[in-house]
Amino acid sequence: MYKRQVYFTTKDGDKDKVEAVFIDVNGNLYTDKNGDILYTAVTDIDSIALNVTAPVKDGEFSEALPTTTSAGVSVVSIKWVDSEGKEVSGKVAAGTYTAKITVKTKDGFKFNSPIVTVAGSTSATMTDNVISATFTVA
Numbered sequence: 001m002y003k004r005q006v007y008f009t010t011k012d013g014d015k016d017k018v019e020a021v022f023i024d025v026n027g028n029l030y031t032d033k034n035g036d037i038l039y040t041a042v043t044d045i046d047s048i049a050l051n052v053t054a055p056v057k058d059g060e061f062s063e064a065l066p067t068t069t070s071a072g073v074s075v076v077s078i079k080w081v082d083s084e085g086k087e088v089s090g091k092v093a094a095g096t097y098t099a100k101i102t103v104k105t106k107d108g109f110k111f112n113s114p115i116v117t118v119a120g121s122t123s124a125t126m127t128d129n130v131i132s133a134t135f136t137v138a
Helices: none
Strands: 005-012 015-023 029-031 037-039 043-051 073-082 095-105 109-118 123-127 130-137
Touching: 043 073, 043 095, 043 130, 095 109, 109 123, 109 130
Parallel strands: 043 109
Antiparallel strands: 005 015, 015 029, 029 037, 073 095, 095 130, 123 130
8 A cells, every 4th residue: 555545446347456546746636557637636716816007097008917916817818998898008098997807727726706806996807717807097
């Protein structure tokens, strides 16, 4: 017997057959037959916190990717849209704008209907890996 190993007994005809499954430090389960991963432990992401450079009147819309300290989350892209849903860039005028932020999970993580917060926004929601954060510019 080895540490971090689980033995299973199955029937092969009328004989008992013993098989081993090894668990590595990342929670992956392997068989001793071929080394294929049988199962990978996954961590749920229940909340996402992002920092976005908010639009400021007469300033420029930031194209910098938002930052996050949320484990397992990667920010892929950001685009800004106006209240009519049209993509905007350049100089910021007074109005309501939404940052559409595409995110993805890192290996070993999955989204579990996370609560989303975006610093400085009036609201933030997530649908299909896209976070919509609304900002009002006076």
